[in-house]
Amino acid sequence: MSAPDNILRPVRKNTGKLRLVHHKNTAESETVKMPAPSKVVIPMLQHIGRPCSPIVKPGDRVAVGTKIGDSSEPNSVPVHSSVSGTVSKITTIRHSNGNTCEAVVIESDGLMTEDIFLSPVKVETAEDLVNAARESGLVGLGGAGFPTHSKLDIPKGKAVDTLIINGAECEPYITSDYRECMEHPEDILQGTNLVKSVLNIKRAIIAIEDNKPKAIKYLKQVSYELHLDKEIEIMKLDSRYPQGAEKVLIYSVTGRKLPINQLPSDIGCLVMNISTVSNLYRYIKTGMPLVSRRITVEGDCINKPMNVEVPIGALIRDVAEFCGGYKSEPGKILMGGPMMGVAQISDEAPVIKQNNAILILSIEAGTLPPATPCIRCGRCVEICPVYLMPVAIETAMRNPDREKLLSLGANYCIECGCCAYVCPARRPLVQVMRQAKERSIKS
């Protein structure tokens, strides 16, 4: 029996207009589990919010899933050991995003013994779900790292009627979420259904870009087999960057506009990444918190591009080693995709929860041409998915004035990179936009 093919279409045209070459070369590369590296460096801050404090000390024995950092702050997410072994030191490291933070270094014993206290979790009420999400250590796995439990903790008086599962994966090269669809469709669907029913949300929509037709078809098929096709709708999005950006996605899926300084729950939406919801379900099923994640390792300078399940805290160097090593001296290493990824200063940075890709680029591929004078062609204005005028904001930044920048909406920028991508003068517009954004927010 085949599944009915009632696939939803977006209710509004994508405000993102950029056509990118997708380079989803690793789409059919099945996830390979990376064995425990000799050491992992687990940062205490892997989410948006307050950092955790280590609750272990050097010399302590830990197992896979043992909690090693926590905080009493409401918007922080505990961190867990991703290997079994001994805590060797607690140190300050440079994070992949450039900031410094505390980290627990664990020497692995190579056994990957699981913590014996882990057990399946019972979730019946909304409170159970929020607690479970917090204990699972989950953050938004799409890249932002927003604490999942804060998202699920919908304040009283706010009615959420639409759960959007973000499977857009609009950045080139990355296939991590796609592999989640192909390898764990049940977890995605059961997790989505659980969140929907426990939080009493009317609709649940899994939204996927149309460059992944197999994933759309497969999820539809499995939802039919699990008798969840009445509960969960599946939407085929246009493959235009940045379709997966929260504001853009909500608008495409529901037609609602997310105002600045507001959360999706203010306009009745809850948006979760497809891998987040899947991992949440696995935590509830097994009790194993988020200790590893799938990463797409790609680029012209890595020997074996592939999808790898990496223990959180593994160093980029070790992950690259597992993928056959560098082809030649790498010129640039990115955490994330080519449009929004962060260039690393070395390959010593650890993988954190929200990393979905590591790109290893050669010097040629990593070197951008120098900026030339702006010719005011207006392509940045045409392409901006939130309708800003980067050309005007860049001019305003010559003599920055907060009121002027606010009147141009500089604080609305989502840093998607479309403007800089299309700029024929190769101007580093995202950098300028980000400075303008900071200037306009801070007085």
Next chain:
Amino acid sequence: MGKLIVNYSPHILHTDTTQGIMLDVIIALVPVSAFGIALFGPYVAAVIAVCIVAAVLSEYLFCKIAKQPNTISNLSAVVTGLLLALNLPPTFPLWMAAIGSAFAIIVVKQMFGGIGQNFANPAITARIMLTVSFPEAMTAWREPFAWLNKTADTVTTATPLSGGDFTPMRLILGQHGGCIGETCAIAIIIGGIYLLIRKVINPIIPFTYIATVGILAVAFGENPFIWIFTGGLLIGAFFMATDYVTSPTTRKGQLVFALGCGIITALIRKFGSYPEGVSFSILLMNILVPHINSLTKNKPFAWEKANHGKKN
């Protein structure tokens, strides 16, 4: 491990460059130039060559003397020189053409900061400067194909805008007097379509401009066909008014700009003492671009509900 390259995202770029865009404009002007040479003879090729060489040389020397990085490789000086040449009469003296090119590059462009900084279109402004300075040379029109007939070498003719009887076919094929690049409507339209297909320009400015002039011609009781297909309107609408630097950046702004160009052109043609108004109208609207830009700002996405500027 050596030092890694660190820069802000994005880490991939579109293949279009300033140089590529300028090259597209040059390609789009090839048919117009070729028709110009065919209609008015080999001397026209010399005018075009002198204009381009003078423009590039001016930019090169200016950058050298001002100790600025050399920008001639972006090809914008070639475009300026070529456009100016196409806006000159076929018999224009070469030394005057060279002065025009140098004026366009040095005074109108480089003195304001070079590419991207000029407030007026260099070619248009240079054409106006030449019209004012050398009125006779700038109105010495020639009968098409006169160069093939040696005895008729000195024949001058009027542009259809000054009156006369012209069939539509003659107008479209450019068989009438006018500037080197103004006469052959077909060649200009081919170039314009090329730019539209290559997405170098968008249709708002040329179509609005041409439509406005056409409608006003009817309103003023003139022949819209003559108004659209003669004079500098087509080349102005497709190649001069669409200059990025001197036209607005938003679609709304471009609409206002093109409407303004159309209205001023029609008013000059109907009531002015010059038979042609395209250059003046584009220059006047160029000057208004900063104001148009600030009055036609885009509203950011979800702006209405935002309480911007009050907190944070």
